[in-house]
Amino acid sequence: MNTFKIGENTFELAESIIKDLKASDNLGILKCIQCGMCTSTCPAARHTDYDPREIIKRVLDKDETLIKDDIIWNCFYCYTCHSICPVNNSACEVNQVLRQKTIDNGKGKSKIAPFSEYADSYLESGLGTIPSDFFSDLIKDYGNEWIELKANLEEIRKELSLGPMLLPKKDIEDINEILEKTGFTKRLERVRRCKDEKDTR
Amino acid sequence: MNNSNFSRYAPKSSIDIGVFLCKCGGNISDTVDIERLKTSIDAKVVKEFENLCSIKCQKNIRDIILEEELDRVVIAACSPITHEKTFRNQVAPLNPYLLEMANIREQCSWVHSDVDKTTDKAISLTNAAIERVKYARPLDTIVRKTKKSAAVIGGGISGITASLSLAKQGIKVHIIEEKPTVGGNMIKIGKIFSPEKLAEECALCLFNPLINEAVQHKNIDIITNAELKSSQRKAGNFNLLIERKPTFVKEDKCTACGNCAEVCPVEVPNEWNEKLMMRKAIYKPFPQSVPDVYTIDEENCIKCGKCQKVCTMNAIDLKMKGENIPLNVGSVVIATGYKGFDLKKRPEYGYGRYQDVISQMELARIMGVNGPTNGKLLRPSDGKIPRRVVMVQCAGSRDEKPGGNRYCSKVCCMVALKHANFIRRYYPDTEIIICYTDMRTPGMYENYFRHVQSREIKLIRGRPGDITKNDDNLIVRVEDTLRGEQVEIETDIVVLSEAMEPSEGTLSVAETLNVSLTEDLFIKEKHPKMKPVTTDVEGIYVCGTAQGPKDITDSVSQANAAASKVSEIINGGLEIEPTIAVVDHFKCEMCGDCVRSCKYKAIYMHDERISVDPIACNGCGMCISKCKNEAVEVMGQTDSQIFAMISGMLKDKKDGERRILVFVDYIGYVASDNIGINRISYPESIRIIKLPSINRLMPKHIIYAFENGADGIFLGEYPDDLIYPAIKEKVQEIRSELIKNSIDLDRLMYYKVYAPYFRGLASKLTEFDKQVSKALDKLEPVLYKASSKDL
Amino acid sequence: MKKIPDKEILLFKSCLVNVEYPGVESSTKFVFDKLGIEYTISERQSCCTGLGHYADLFDQFSTTALAARNFGIAREEDHRNIATLCATCYAILKKSANILNTKDNVRRQVNKIFDGSGISDLKYKVEDIDSRDNIFHTTEIIYNKADKIPDLVEVDLSGFKVAAHHACHYCKVHHQDTIGNPRDPMVIETIAKACGVETVDWYDRKTNTCGNGFRQRYMNKDLSFSVTAEKLLSLKENEVDILLHMCPNCQIQFDRNQKVIGESLNTEFNIICLNISQFVALAFGADPYKVVGIQTHTVPVEPVVDKIKLINPVNEV
Ligand code: SF4
Ligand code: SF4
Ligand code: SF4
Ligand code: SF4
DSSP states (O other), rough: OOOOOOOOOOOOOOHHHHHHSSTTOOOGGGGOHHHHHHHHHHHHHSSSSOOOHHHHHHHHHTTHHHOGGGGGOOOOOOOHHHHHTTTTTOOOHHHHHHHHHHHHHHHHHHHHGHHHHHHHHHHHHOOOOGGGGGGGHHHHHOHHHHHHHHHHHHHHHHHTTOOOSSHHHHHHHHHHHHHHTTTTHHHHHHHHHHHHHHHHO | OOHHHHHHHHOSSSSOOOEEEEEGGGTTTTTTTHHHHHOOOOOOOEESOOTSHHHHHHHHHHHHHHHOOEEEEEESSSSSHHHHHHHHHHHHTOGGGGGEEEEOOOIIIIOOHHHHHHHHHHHHHHHHHHHHTTOOOOOEEOOOOOEEEEEOOOSHHHHHHHHHHHHHHOOEEEOOOOOSSTTTTTGSSSOOOOTTSSSOOHHHHHHHHHHHHHOTTTTEEEEEEEEEEEEETTTTTEEEEOOOOOOSSOOTTOOOHHHHHHHHHHEEOOOGGGGGHHHESOOOSSSOOOOOOOOOOOOOOOOOOHHHOTTTOOOOOTTOOOOEEEEEESEEOHHHHHHHHEGGGGGOOOBBBBBEEHHHHHHHHSTTSSSTTTTTOOOOOOOOOOOOEEEEEEESSSOOOOOSSSSSSHHHHHHHHHHHHHHHHHHHEEEEEESSSSSOOOHHHHHHHHHHHHTEEEEEEEEEEEEOOOOSOOOEEEEETTTEEEEEEEEEEEEEEEEEEEEEHHHHHHHHHHHBOOTTTSSSOOOOOTTTOOOSSTTTEEOGGGGOOOOOHHHHHHHHHHHHHHHHHHSSSOOOOSSSSEEEETOOOOHHHHHHHTTTOOOOEEEEEEOOOTOOOOOOOOOOHHOOOOOOEEESSSSHHHHHHHHHHHHHOTTTTOOOEEEEOOOHHHHHHHHHHTTTTOOEEEEEOOOOGGGGGGHHHHHHHTTTTOOEEEEEOOOTTHHHHHHHHHHHHHHHHHHTTTGGGGEEEEEEEEEEEEHHHHHHHHHHHHHHHHHHSSSSSHHHHHHHHHH | OOOSSSEEEEEOOOOHHHHHHHHHHHHHHHHHHHHHEEHHHHHHHHOOOOOHHTTSSSSHHHHHHHHEEEHHHHHTOOOEEOOOOOOHHHHHHHHHHHHHHHHHHHHHHHHHHHHTTGGGGGGGOOSSSSSSHEEEEHHHHHTGGGGHHHHHHOOOTTTTTEOOOOHHHHTEEEGGGSSSSSSSSSSHHHHHHHOOOOEEOTTTTTOOOOSTHHHHHHHHHHHHHHHHHHHHHHHHHTTSSEEEEEEEEHHHHHHHHHHHHHHHTTTOOOOEEEEEHHHHHTTOOOTTTTSSSSGGGGGGGGHHHHHHHHHHHOOOO
C-alpha cells in the first residue's frame, strides 16, 4: 500500500516537466481528467502495455520509478494524444521530457546509442542520415534496389537537376562550433562511449 | 494658487450657512472639545445638540433653517452612511442636496484619543464640509418614465415563460421569434425529465397550454419569422426595428388545410425533425405550430404557383413583401436559446458519415410520437430496432481543442439517462452503454441516476477516441479507464451527447443591442452571483440557454427572475439619485470618448446627441476624465465641490502638522467607518473623502491637493472586475503626473479595499503615514518649501 | 485560415528527401514554377535534426540553436517564408521559432553562442520568424493555389483511386496552425481533387500515425509494423491505388516496408506511394524519371506511368 505522506509535494515531477523547454506553453498536465481519450487513440497502447493516461497519472503521483521504466520507450511521438486531449495535455511531450531525464541520469543513454551515427553524420556534413548500423537489417526489408539507389544517388540527383546536398565547408565548421557550445558534442561523446561499451561487450 | 477651474465655479457672495454639531451623547464630545469646535467655525449659525438624530432635534433644525433663512446646512455628527438620508429629509423647504455632513464620529472621535488633535481634525472636517456645501446646487431626484412594454426576443420555453409573467403583471409584451412558429427547442423534445420525478413527462403537454395562453393573452403580441434589425436607446427606453420576413401566406385567411403542401413539388429536409424527415417548400413545421398557418420558405420555393391554384381561401400571395415593424419598449429580454454543437467538428466520431451515428436531439425526435418514426426507436439505416445503443458523453463539451467548448453543458448527462431510461422501459431487449468522463447529476437528479442504473444500463468510464464501421455494426473504440483496458464496443446506434452552444440569434442580438458576451459567447450577466439575469446594458435582461447551458427547470426559473426584473424597472416608478453624469451639449463635440470609456454603458449616442441613462449611470466619473472638452459633469461631484473639499480639509494647517487626504469609494468609506465602529486607531493626519469612484479624480485634483499642503494622498477602492482595469490606468496616470511635477512617489499610495478587511485598511493608513513622513524627511526642505510658496 | 505566401519562399531541403525521394524536391520545384511561386534554395541550410531529435539524441536547446542558424540564413537570403518538404522539419522549426520568440534566456544564450562562433550576422531577433506567419509546409503553398491547378492539368489521372495520409507532425503537433480541421485535414485531398481524381475522403485509421515512430522502426520493428499494417489493411479494404504523402518519413514507411508487411500478413498491397507534389507534377505532365524521380520508389510507380501512356498518348514522354 502506498501512503500519501503529509508535507510531501507530489507535484514535483509534474512541475519539472511543465518547466522543461520541450514542454509546450500551458501544457495541461495538472488539468488531466483521466478521460482516456489519449489511450483510445494511441498506437502504442493498442499494441503494448503502454497507457498514456496511466503515464500522466504516474507523473501526477510523482511516481519516480517511471523515469527508469522501459514503458516510456514505447511512444511513437505521433502526437495523436497531443492533438485531441481535451485539456491540452500531451502524453507525447511528457514522454519526451521523461526520456531526456533518463538520458541525463545515465540509463537512457544506451537506448539512444544506436542512433549516435546520425549525429556523426550531422557533424560531418550538416545532414542527418539513417545510421549505417541499421543498413543490413533494412536491406533485408527494403530489398537490394535500395542499396543500389544509395550507390546511384549522385547520378539520379543529377538527372533530376538537383543542387548539391552537402553544405559548404565553412558552414559545417560553424555548425560544429555551435554544437560544441550547446554542449551537444560532449553529450554525444557520452552516448558514444555507451555504444562502444555495448559493442565490445 | 489660482486654479482656473476652481474660480470658475465661485459661489455667490452671501450664502448663509448653518452648522449643527452633535455631541452624540458623549460619543463625540468626550474626545472633541465642542466649545473650541464651535468657536473655530465661521458660519452664520453654529449650534450644538446632544443627539441630533432624535426627532425633537430634527424638528429643531428645521425651525432654525426657517427662522434664520439659511441657504445651506452642515451637520457635523456621525457618518453620512448612517444618517445622511434622515437629515436630508429634514431640511425641507431647503433642497435636500444643499446639506453636507462632516463625519466627526466614525472617522474622528472614535479613532483618535488626544483631545487637542482630535478637535483640530474635527474643525478641519467641518470646514471642508462648509467649503463644499457652498458649491452645492439644488438637485431633483430623477423619476424615470419607462414604457410599460417589453420585447422578448425568442419564443422558446424561456421567452414564453417570461412573456406570460410580464403580461400578467399588466405589461405589454412583443415576442419576436425568427422561426415560423414559437416553441423553440423544447417543443422538439418528446419527453422531459424533472427533478424529484423518476418518470419522464410529455414536453408538448406541459408546454402547449402555456403557448396557447400566450397566444390568447391580450397583452402578448407574437411576431414570428422576424428578426431584430436595430436598436436605439432613448431616455431609458428602446427603439427597436423588427424585420418581418414574408411568409407568402396571409395569416388571417389560411385555415391550415394543407392542400397547398400536397401539390408543392419541392421537398427539403425538415429541420424541426432534425432533418430526419422531408417537408415541402410550403409547410407547417409541426401539427401544433403557433401560429397555426402554413408558411413558404423563400429559400427553397421555386415560385411555380401550384399552391396558389389549389388554395380555396386565396391565402397565398407569392408577391408578399416583408415588413419593418418599429417598436418602442421599456425593456428587452433576451431569450434566444441555444444550438447543438456541430458534431462534424469531431470527424473521428463519424457523424454525417455513418447514418447510425446521431445526436441526442435526433434521438429525441426519433422517440417523439410526432417524429419521423412515430415514436418508434428504429435504426436510421435499416429501420430495425437496435440491439444496442452506445451513448458518448461530452461531445464538444469539456474540450479545449479548437471548435470545442471548455464548459460542461450541464444537461447532457441527464438527457442521456432520460433516453436510456425510456429505451430500457419500452425496448427491454435493447442494451444501453454510456461512455462517460464523469456522470453529472447534481441535486435531486442523483435519484434519477440511481433509478436508471437499476434498469441495467452499462457505464464505461472513458472518452472514446473514434468510431468506425464494419459490415453490419458500428464500433466504438474507447479505453475503459477503470480497468485500464482498450475496448471496441460493437453497436447498432451511437448517440453523441452534443454540447449546448449559444445560438446564432444570441450572437447577433448581442451585437445589435451592444450587450457583452462571456468568453464562451453566451450573454454576460452583470455579476453572475449578485446580479443574475441583468446584462451590462440597463433595461436588458437575459434568461434561458442564451445565458449559458441549463435545463428547462432552470430556464423557467430564470425566465421568471428576468420578468420580475423587468417589472421592477417598469412598475417601480423608480426614483433615482440625481448624482449622475450630465452633458453640456454646447461644449460637447460628439467625439464619443465618454461613450467608449463608460464601463456601465450608461452614456450613449442617440440622435446626434450624447445621452445618459440615469439608471445605468453610477456617477463614477470615468467619462469626465476622458472628455477633452470638459463637457461632462457628475452632479453632486462637480470639480468645484471636489476642489472645495480638498482646500477645506487642508485649511489652517499648522506648522509641522501632517495632513493626508484619503480618497475612497463607497466600500472604502464603509471600511473606514468600520475602523471607527471597532475603535481601532490611526494617525490624526488622515482625512477621508468619499467619491463615487477614484476614477472621478484627475491629476489636476491631486496636484491641487499637494500644492495646497497635502503631505500624502491615499487612494482606496474596491477592485470591482468592471472598473479595476480603469483604476489601474488612473493610478498610473496620476503617478506619471507626480513624476512630471517632481513629487516623491512615496507620497502616493493605492490600496484595494474590502469592507470586511477594515483592520488591514487601518494598518495600511498607519503605514502610509509613516511612509509619508519619511518621504518628507528625505525631501530637500528647500524644494518642498519652494513648491508650496509658489502657489 | 492562416495567410499563405506565394513569394519570398525559402524551399527548405530535407535530408530524407535528399537521399530517399529526391524526386519530391524536383517535383515541388516543377509545380512551384508552374504555379508562379517565387522561391529560393540555400546550400548553406542545414538539416533540422529531425530524425535525431525525435530519436531523443538531440536536446531541445541544440535543435533550437541550429534552427536559429537556419532562420538567420532565411533572413540573409531575404526569403523569410520557409516552406518545408518534410513534416518533421515543419514541426521542429515551428517549435524552435516559438521558443526563440518567447523564451528570452534561450534566445540570449543562442545569440551568445553565435557571437562566439563568428556568425553574429545570423543572430536571432525576436519575431524574425513567426511560427504561424513564416513557417509552412510546401503542400500548403500548393493548396493555396488549388484553384489554379485544373487549368494546368495535362494528364488525366482519374482512373486511380487515391487516399491521403496527412503526416502527424504536420497536422497534430501545432494543430492550431493546421489548415482545415486538424482532426481530418483535407489539404491533400483538395489538391488531388483539383487534379481531377476521385479521393477516398475517409477510411478507418485515417488519422493514425504511419507507424514509423522514429526509434520504433529501428528498435521495435514489430510494433512499428503492426501499426503500419492496420492502416495498409484499411487502405486495401477501400481499394486505394495511390496513397498520397506529405512527408518522406511516412512515405518510406509505407513504400519501402510495404512488401515485408504484406508478406507477414500473406497479402499483397500494391499501394503506390507518392508525395502530393509528385502527384501534381505527374498531372502537370512532368517527366516521371527526370522530374518525378519514380526510379527511387520501392513499390513500382510504373503502373501509373503506363496508364498515362494509354490514356493520353499525346502526352507521351
Ligand atoms: S486525453 Fe488528456 S485529459 Fe484525457 S487522460 Fe489523456 S492526458 Fe488526461
Ligand atoms: S504520441 Fe505517444 S502517447 Fe501519444 S498517441 Fe502517439 S504513441 Fe501514444
Ligand atoms: S410556389 Fe413555392 S411553395 Fe407554392 S407550390 Fe410552388 S414551390 Fe411550393
Ligand atoms: S453534462 Fe455530462 S455529458 Fe454533458 S458536458 Fe457535462 S459531464 Fe459531459
